[in-house]
Amino acid sequence: xxxxxxxxxxxxxxxxxxxxxxxxxxxxxxxxxxxxxxxxxxxxxxxxxxxxxxxxxxxxxxxxxxxxxxxxxxxxxxxxxxxxxxxxxxxxxxxxxxxxxxxxxxxxxxxxxxxxxxxxxxxxxxxxxxxxxxxxxxxxxxxxxxxxxxxxxxxxxxxxxxxxxxxxxxxxxxxxxxxxxxxxxxxxxxxxxxxxxxxxxxxxxxxxxxxxxxxxxxxxxxxxxxxxxxxxxxxxxxxxxxxxxxxxxxxxxxxxxxxxxxxxxxxxxxxxxx
Amino acid sequence: xxxxxxxxxxxxxxxxxxxxxxxxxxxxxxxxxxxxxxxxxxxxxxxxxxxxxxxxxxxxxxxxxxxxxxxxxxxxxxxxxxxxxxxxxxxxxxxxxxxxxxxxxxxxxxxxxxxxxxxxxxxxxxxxxxxxxxxxxxxxxxxxxxxxxxxxxxxxxxxxxxxxxxxxxxxxxxxxxxxxxxxxxxxxxxxxxxxxxxxxxxxxxxxxxxxxxxxxxxxxxxxxxxxxxxxxxxxxxxxxxxxxxxxxxxxxxxxxxxxxxxxxxx
Amino acid sequence: xxxxxxxxxxxxxxxxxxxxxxxxxxxxxxxxxxxxxxxxxxxxxxxxxxxxxxxxxxxxxxxxxxxxxxxxxxxxxxxxxxxxxxxxxxxxxxxxxxxxxxxxxxxxxxxxxxxxxxxxxxxxxxxxxxxxxxxxxxxxxxxxxxxxxxxxxxxxxxxxxxxxxxxxxxxxxxxxxxxxxxxxxxxxxxxxxxxxxxxxxxxxxxxxxxxxxxxxxxxxxxxxxxxxxxxxxxxxxxxxxxxxxxxxxxxxxxxxxxxxxxxxxxxxxxxxxxxxxxxxxxxxxxxxxxxxxxxxxxxxxxxxxxxx
Numbered sequence: 001x002x003x004x005x006x007x008x009x010x011x012x013x014x015x016x017x018x019x020x021x022x023x024x025x026x027x028x029x030x031x032x033x034x035x036x037x038x039x040x041x042x043x044x045x046x047x048x049x050x051x052x053x054x055x056x057x058x059x060x061x062x063x064x065x066x067x068x069x070x071x072x073x074x075x076x077x078x079x080x081x082x083x084x085x086x087x088x089x090x091x092x093x094x095x096x097x098x099x100x101x102x103x104x105x106x107x108x109x110x111x112x113x114x115x116x117x118x119x120x121x122x123x124x125x126x127x128x129x130x131x132x133x134x135x136x137x138x139x140x141x142x143x144x145x146x147x148x149x150x151x152x153x154x155x156x157x158x159x160x161x162x163x164x165x166x167x168x169x170x171x172x173x174x175x176x177x178x179x180x181x182x183x184x185x186x187x188x189x190x191x192x193x194x195x196x197x198x199x200x201x202x203x204x205x206x207x208x209x210x211x212x213x214x215x216x217x218x219x220x221x222x223x224x225x226x227x228x229x230x231x232x233x234x235x236x237x238x239x240x241x242x243x244x245x246x247x248x249x250x251x252x253x254x255x256x257x258x259x260x261x262x263x264x265x266x267x268x269x270x271x272x273x274x
Numbered sequence: 275x276x277x278x279x280x281x282x283x284x285x286x287x288x289x290x291x292x293x294x295x296x297x298x299x300x301x302x303x304x305x306x307x308x309x310x311x312x313x314x315x316x317x318x319x320x321x322x323x324x325x326x327x328x329x330x331x332x333x334x335x336x337x338x339x340x341x342x343x344x345x346x347x348x349x350x351x352x353x354x355x356x357x358x359x360x361x362x363x364x365x366x367x368x369x370x371x372x373x374x375x376x377x378x379x380x381x382x383x384x385x386x387x388x389x390x391x392x393x394x395x396x397x398x399x400x401x402x403x404x405x406x407x408x409x410x411x412x413x414x415x416x417x418x419x420x421x422x423x424x425x426x427x428x429x430x431x432x433x434x435x436x437x438x439x440x441x442x443x444x445x446x447x448x449x450x451x452x453x454x455x456x457x458x459x460x461x462x463x464x465x466x467x468x469x470x471x472x473x474x475x476x477x478x479x480x481x482x483x484x485x486x487x488x489x490x491x492x493x494x495x496x497x498x499x500x501x502x503x504x505x506x507x508x509x510x511x512x513x514x515x516x517x518x519x520x521x522x523x524x525x526x527x528x529x530x531x532x533x534x535x536x537x538x539x540x
Numbered sequence: 541x542x543x544x545x546x547x548x549x550x551x552x553x554x555x556x557x558x559x560x561x562x563x564x565x566x567x568x569x570x571x572x573x574x575x576x577x578x579x580x581x582x583x584x585x586x587x588x589x590x591x592x593x594x595x596x597x598x599x600x601x602x603x604x605x606x607x608x609x610x611x612x613x614x615x616x617x618x619x620x621x622x623x624x625x626x627x628x629x630x631x632x633x634x635x636x637x638x639x640x641x642x643x644x645x646x647x648x649x650x651x652x653x654x655x656x657x658x659x660x661x662x663x664x665x666x667x668x669x670x671x672x673x674x675x676x677x678x679x680x681x682x683x684x685x686x687x688x689x690x691x692x693x694x695x696x697x698x699x700x701x702x703x704x705x706x707x708x709x710x711x712x713x714x715x716x717x718x719x720x721x722x723x724x725x726x727x728x729x730x731x732x733x734x735x736x737x738x739x740x741x742x743x744x745x746x747x748x749x750x751x752x753x754x755x756x757x758x759x760x761x762x763x764x765x766x767x768x769x770x771x772x773x774x775x776x777x778x779x780x781x782x783x784x785x786x787x788x789x790x791x792x793x794x795x796x797x798x799x800x801x802x803x804x805x806x807x808x809x810x811x812x813x814x815x816x817x818x819x820x821x822x823x824x825x826x827x828x829x830x831x832x833x834x835x836x837x838x839x840x841x842x843x844x845x846x847x848x
Contacts, residue, residue, distance in 0.1 A: 012367070135367045161365075168367045171409045176642075183643035186602070186635040187705065188659035190627065209645040212690060220362035223325055227355040228365075228376035228423065229347060236378040239387045310723045311695050358721075412590055439721040442590050442754045443797060468723040508724040511757075511800040518827065519834045529800075530807060537811045537837060 011170075012134050017062035019132040023248040024141025027129050030255040037259055038121050046266030047117060053258055054124050061132050071127050072120075079116050086112030135167040137242075144242060157233030165221065176213055180206045275300055275336060276322065276353075276431065276462075282330030283317055291317045293485040294331070299464065301430070304457045306473040306493070307466045309482035310506025315466045316358075318482065319435040322464070323353035335431070351380050354424035358436040360416035364408040369400060369419045376427045394426035398452060414445020421452055431462040438469065450475060470502075470510035474527040481505065494524045555580040555748060556601060556712060561610035563596055570596045572772045574610070578712065581746035583738055585759040585780070588769030589795050594752055597769065598714055601750070603629040631660060634710030638717050640701035641694065649692070649700060650685040656708035670707050677733060677742065678703040695726050702730070706737055712748045713738070719758070735762055756791075760784050760799040760821045770794035784821035801826040808833050 019027075034053075041047055058068060072079075090108025097104045130138065143160035150156045181202070189202075276299040283292040291314045299305055309315045320326040321333055324346030335353065338345040357363045366372045373391045382390065395401045398418040408416060417437060424432060434453065438446040450472060457463045465472060473479055479496040481489035483505050489496060497513040509517075512529035521536045556578040563571040571593050578584055588594050599605050600612070603619065603626035612619040614632070619625045637643055646652035653674065654667045662670075675682060678699040684692065689700060702718060715734065719727040740746040753759050759766060763780040768790060776783055776790045783790065784802055791798060798806075801823045808830050809816055816829040 136371050164366055168365070168408070172361060175409075179637065180643050180645055183637060183640075184645065184655075185630065186633070186637075187656035187708065188631055189655075190630070205645055208647065209643065213642055217362050220357065220359060221365065223320065223355075224357060224363035224420075225365055226325055227323060227350060227357075228427070229350040229379045230375075231347060231379065235381065237381045237384055237387070239374045239378055239384050241384070311726060312693055414590075436721070444589070444795075470724065503725060506723040506725040508728075511804075515804060515827070515830075518831060530803070533804065533807055534811065537834075 011131065013063045013067060013131050015062040015132070017060060017132065018251070019057070019061045019128065021247075022132075022251055023242060023244055024133050024137050025145055025242065025244075026248050026252045026255070027133060028138075028141050028145060030252070031125055031129050033255070033259055034125055035122050037262055038118060040263070041118075041266050043266050043269075045269050046262065047114075047121070049262050049265045050121050051117075053262065054121055057125050057128050061128050063128070063131050067131065068124055068127055072123070075119075075123065079119065082119070083112040083116055086115060130167070135164050137240075138167075139163045140238075140240075140242060155233065157236070161225075161230075161233060169217070172217070173210070173214065176210060177203075177206060180209050277334045278321075278331070279334070280331035281321060281328045281333060283321060283326060283328055290485050292321065295482075295487045296331075297480060297487065297490055299462060301462055302457075302460055303478060304453075304463045304476040305465070305478045305480060306476040307464060307480045307482065308468060308470075308473060308505075308507060310468070313482045313505075314485040315482045316435055319355065319433050319464075319466055322433055323355055324349050325355070351427065352430050354427060354429035354432040356417070356420050356424055356432065356434045356437040358439055360413045360420065360440060361408070363420050364416055368405050368407050369395070369411075369422070370404045372419055373423045373426045376423050380427055390426045390428075394422040397425055397455075398422045399448075412445070414441050414448060417441060417445060417449060418452070421449070425456070429461065431464070432456060434463070434465040434467075436466050436468075438467065438472065468507065470497075470508060471512065471527060474510055474512055474525065497525060555615075557611075557613040558600075559611040559613065561600065561608055561612065563600060563605055563608045565596065570772050571600070571608075574774045576767055576774060576777055578748050578750060579765070580711070580748055581740075582764040583735070583749045583751060583762055584765045584767055585751045585753060585763040586767045586769065587753065587756070587759055587794075587796060592769040592794070593772045594769055595716075598635075598716070598750070598752070601629075601712075601714070602626075602633055602635065631708075632711050634705040634708060634713045636702050636705050636713070636715045636718050638720060640705075640718070641697035644689045644697060644701055644704075647688060648686050649680070649689055652689055652700060653685075653704050653707055655704060660708070673742065674703050674707050677737075679729075695722065698722065699730070702734075706742075709743060710747070712750065714750045714752070716752045717754065718751075719753075719755075731758060731762060756797055756799040757801070757823065760802065761823060768794055768796070781821050785818065799823070801830075805830055812837065 038050060041050060058065060087104055087108050088102055090105060090111045092103075092105030092107025092111075094106040095103055096106060096109075133141070139160040142163060143156055146154070146156045146159065184202075184205070278295055278297050281292060281295045282290055284290040295318070307315050307318060317326065321328055321340070322335075324333070324340035327341050327346075333340040335349045338348050338352075340346050340349055364372060366375055370391055373394050374387055377387045377390055391404075395404055398421050400415065400418055400422060403411065403415060403419075406415075408419075411419065417440075420437075432453075434449075438449050441449065446469075453463050453465060454475060463476070465476065467473065473493050473496070476493060479489065479491060479493050480487060481496065481500060488505075489500055491499075497509050502508055512527060512532075513525040515521075515529065516525050516532070519536070521532060522539070523532075526532060556576075558574050558576045561571055561574040561576075562569065574597065576597075586594055586597065596605065600608060606621045608621075614629065619629065644652055646655060650671065653671050657667045657670060671685070672682075674680075675685075680696065680699060680703070684696075689697060692700060698718075706713070713734075718734065719730055722730065734749070736742070738747050738749045751759070751762065760780055766776070766778060766780050766783045767774060768776040768783065770793065775794050776787060778787060784799065788798055788802065788806075799821070802821065805816055805818065805826050812833045814833060816833055818825045818829045820826075
């Protein structure tokens with residue numbers, strides 16, 4: 001079953017880059033902080049600076065840019081819908097065209113672009129995180145960061161296993177979708193090409209068998225995990241414990257610094273409100 | 275030693291999938307559990323290492339009772355289980371992590387894990403695939419990774435639950451070879467199968483029909499005495515031709531060797 | 541009986557024909573210079589080790605691979621390499637995937653069975669007749685019709701999935717390991733039904749089957765012809781008799797095992813020093829010769845006297 005090579009979402013790409021070597025905890029914290037800052041950004045220069053930061057991150061990962069853009073393809077409908085939504089429903093004074101109660105305004109279009117831009121600024125570094133971090137290491141990073149919560153009886157270990165399994169099964173489930181679609185087409189179903197919504201409706205009947213097979217897989221997987229004596233996930237040994245090195249700390253400081261610079265640019269050097 | 279005493283199991287009351295099954299498997303045995311589709315044999319596998327708990331009767335392995343949660347954990351450490359679907363038992367994202375997972379669970383010290391991973395990869399011949407992701411492996415290779423993950427935990431007993439049924443002939447032969455290797459090393463092997471030629475490799479057959487144990491004995495007697503068709507089964511080639519050509523002695527998997535020696539005896 | 545043949549009248553005379561087909565995937569050649577004609581009304585088995593190119597060949601036949609060199613002829617016309625081409629091929633071909641029971645997608649047994657017929661616009665009456673005809677063949681009862689497929693047993697699901705493909709009466713049926721993971725009796729039963737259907741047991745005329753299998757015993761038992769793939773090359777396309785009885789070295793070359801009965805035949809030939817010529821490669825015929833040889837063996841040498 002070597003057919004899922006085309007699957008790129010959330011996939012780890014083996015490369016030798018500084019970003020690959022960086023401790024997962026630093027990467028996770030860095031990403032979270034960056035995302036929060038993106039939410040706070042308010043000016044065009046802030047967005048531009050953030051875009052530069054994202055580009056630097058992508059380049060540092062030594063993963064071809066094409067990989068990231070192909071990863072965005074499945075999101076394209078969402079991005080387009082967002083843009084359309086704001087174009088049509090957005091409020092504004094500068095009316096370009098209107099059909100009955102629908103108005104297309106410059107402000108609406110700008111708002112749409114701004115939101116799509118924001119989504120991209122958040123998704124791209126996130127896929128840089130999954131692209132440069134092995135799922136198990138990523139989960140380990142999450143687990144150590146969330147460790148304090150286990151005092152509150154939050155099953156942190158199980159959560160981290162859940163993350164690993166989710167990433168592990170993305171290709172499997174996409175393959176399953178492909179096969180069910182193929183099964184329907186093999187029996188004469190042909191989605192119409194022109195109507196973008198027919199592609200969407202094609203997925204609805206697929207959901208039922210997909211849910212069934214995923215449930216079956218989940219059952220089997222639970223058994224496999226139990227059969228290997230997982231228990232409740234506590235008190236396991238850790239084969240490769242995470243250790244912060246000096247370069248991890250330096251990288252962390254650099255990240256903090258660049259985030260601070262971003263905020264400064266946004267607040268003080270802003271001339272155009274976005 | 276694994277003892278099933280009057281074990282019963284049902285998902286819904288009144289619809290038993292295992293009925294009053296009793297047997298004892300001694301250390302070092304090689305046992306086949308057979309039966310048609312839906313005869314209850316896979317449930318039996320899960321009852322063996324406490325993945326499902328008997329609703330009636332008891333399952334005891336080396337003085338540990340499966341119905342006690344703490345003891346069930348000990349049983350799981352000692353009894354490895356390889357499932358049917360190679361895709362659905364690959365938990366992590368590469369072969370090494372897959373082996374490490376079980377070792378971390380049973381608290382093998384970190385410095386010992388690397389060595390155990392290496393020898394497990396070697397045992398199943400996957401040294402070159404240590405870092406391979408599941409979608410880069412064939413079904414047979416995935417199944418061998420699952421075996422490596424089990425064998426690294428140093429079980430005394432391994433259950434193969436229709437582990438060969440989704441593999442091509444090559445993968446199947448490799449897995450059968452592994453079972454025999456492990457058996458020679460003193461590990462107790464239980465295989466659940468409906469490939470009758472695999473049954474010949476074992477020393478004892480348990481036949482399940484409509485949730486009940488209806489036969490317990492050596493393969494030779496099994497193929498001679500049991501009306502296989504009524505249970506959805508058939509004789510393996512080696513047995514069939516032995517009977518048709520009037521060969522004497524016991525049927526074995528190596529029918530070629532047997533043919534050569536039978537030809538020259540009158 | 542409603543005659544559905546008028547709707548799909550192509551491919552009647554000349555079947556499926558591949559001429560000098562080459563396919564590359566990601567720069568590596570997967571199929572090289574394949575010449576293969578599937579005779580109408582024949583059972584052809586496609587064999588080869590995992591990775592030999594079987595699934596690519598099947599995808600090509602289904603029109604799912606647009607980039608290939610060579611020619612694909614359907615009913616005396618070259619196949620167009622676009623959506624139109626595929627639209628022409630799809631209704632002609634029924635495809636049973638591996639583990640087809642995992643691809644059941646409808647909410648009732650009846651809807652699942654009728655899916656392909658609804659897609660091509662058959663009338664309710666036609667659909668009902670077709671379903672009534674299909675159920676007993678696959679050992680499914682009418683009470684099941686309005687149930688969810690999820691409630692069926694594993695064996696029933698497999699049969700339902702296959703019936704849902706056969707019901708559309710495709711001219712070419714591709715079967716990818718249809719008996720995998722079935723117990724021996726269910727396996728033989730299913731092959732018998734498929735063989736019956738192929739021979740024209742449900743319609744009035746024989747259908748074409750392309751059967752992918754790893755079990756050489758089944759291949760030798762049911763095939764008219766065998767196509768053997770090895771590293772993307774078509775190593776042989778022969779009648780089953782010729783391949784298994786006279787050119788078995790090709791199977792060895794491709795890393796495929798021989799059916800056990802034929803191995804025994806070879807061994808018996810060695811032991812007896814005689815050439816045994818069975819009338820076909822089917823197990824019953826092969827074992828008949830083997831038995832004769834064994835019954836005439838004399839003493840320890842085992843060489844039958846009348847031959848010397």
